Amino acid sequence: IGPCDTRWETVRGIVAGLALMLDGAYDLTRVRIFDNRYIGGHGYTNVNFDFAGVRPHIATAPLCSSGYYPVAGHQLSDYLYGSDYLINVPALKSHTTPHEITVSLKNHYGSCCPADLCGSGGPPTMLALNADAHIRSKTALVVTDGLRGTYNGGPGESPQLWASFPEGAPNTLFFSTDPITTDYWARDLINSERALRGWSLKTCAWIEQGAAEPYSLGIADPQAMDVVRYDPAGAPEAFLPPQGGLVLAANAPNPFRDGTTLRLRLERPGRADLAIFDPSGRLVRVFPERDYPAGYSAVGWDGRDESGRPVGPGAYWARLRSGARSSSRLLLRTE
Known part of the structure; x- marks a missing residue:
């Protein structure tokens, strides 16, 4: 598992999840967790990775003695060379270079010596x-x-406060078998925040380059992606954690082209309004305040503004508000 450019809790969750999925076919002692730079200071200790006395191997350096050079002058880490399977665990990060982000593709920076x-x-x-x-x-x-x-600066930046999320952070894990798809959505998330602040956007052209020949590493076309979003707010009522009584759940489809359905949940009957904003904060569409029942309700948006004109492709924000409480959701419209 690596490179691991994250806090230890995320990787422990991956290790524990594999144990639940594979049960008796899972030999924890064969798991190798590694990174080249930050793992020593991110809580990767034997204590934090002790599973009833059984532990994976934790390495703070890539260990390069494989003798295998995937690119000239760079020897591949033994952990990748000798592995059967690999789980890449990057962090959602911007970069100091004006057009770059540092996510799954660039995470392999530390996989060689x-x-x-x-x-x-x-x-x-x-x-x-x-x-x-x-x-x-x-x-x-x-x-x-x-x-x-x-969403600004890095690598090595401390986590930043996000204005585009009511909790101040994305609170999101991206799962993919495709590094291009992962980096595509990470770039979109970072650019949504930067657009909200009036900053230049990250082009990170190597995402599209990596999708094309001769690399063909994945898909950079959102219409060709199979995107599944899991949100606890969309889980059955019996499994819902406390949400303060107001939830704007995941819309479907998302991304969308012609229209999408937003689902909202109120703990008890009450009045609420729904509004759509573009990344600059400009109001695009208003669904006036009205009475909603307790539980889930659906509101359809046809992708048009208040004047009835179709909005352009890009990121939009839906905000549900009831009294002093609010909940937000990122909406993605494609061509």
């Missing part, structure tokens, strides 16, 4: 590494930790 792929070879070298058989064919899952994350 020396760890300077981006500096020495740029995006082509990084993409060639991701396309190598010891990474591409072994990657079973990419889990991007967006529980907090950064």
Whole structure:
């Protein structure tokens, strides 16, 4: 499992989840958790990864003695070279370079020795590494930790307060078998926050480059992606955690082209209004305040503004408000 550019709790959850899924076929002692830079300071200790006295192996360096060079001058870590399966665990991060983000593709920066792929070879070298058989064919899952994350600066930035989420953080984990898809949505999330603040957007062109030949690492077309969003707010009533009585649940479809349905939940009958905003905060559409019953209700949006004109493709924000309480949701409209 690695590189692991996240707090230990996320990776422990992955390890525990695998144990539940695989049960008797799961040998925890064969699990290798590694990173090149931050793992030592992120809580990766034997105490935090003790499962009834059984522990995975935790490494604070990539251990490069494989003798295998996927790109010139860069020896692949033994943990990748000798593995059967790989789970890449990046963090949701922006970058100091004006057009870049640092998520799953760039997370393999630390999978080789020396760890300077981006500096020495740029995006082509990084993409060639991701396309190598010891990474591409072994990657079973990419889990991007967006529980907090950064949208400006980095690497090494502390988690930042997000204005586009009522909790101040995305509180999201991205699961994918495709690093391109993961980075596509991470870029979209970062750019939504940057647009809200009036900042320049991250183009990160290597996402589209990695989707094209000769790399063909994944899908960069949202209409060709199979996106499934799990939200506890959409779970059966019996399994709902306390939500303060007001929830704007995941809309469907999302992304959407012609229209989408928003689902809202009130703990008890009451009045609420729903509004749609573009990334700059401009009001696009208003669903006036009215009475809603307790439980779930559905509101359809046809993708048009107050004047009846179709809105352009991009990110929009839905805000549900009832009294002093509010709940928000990111909506994505495609061409």
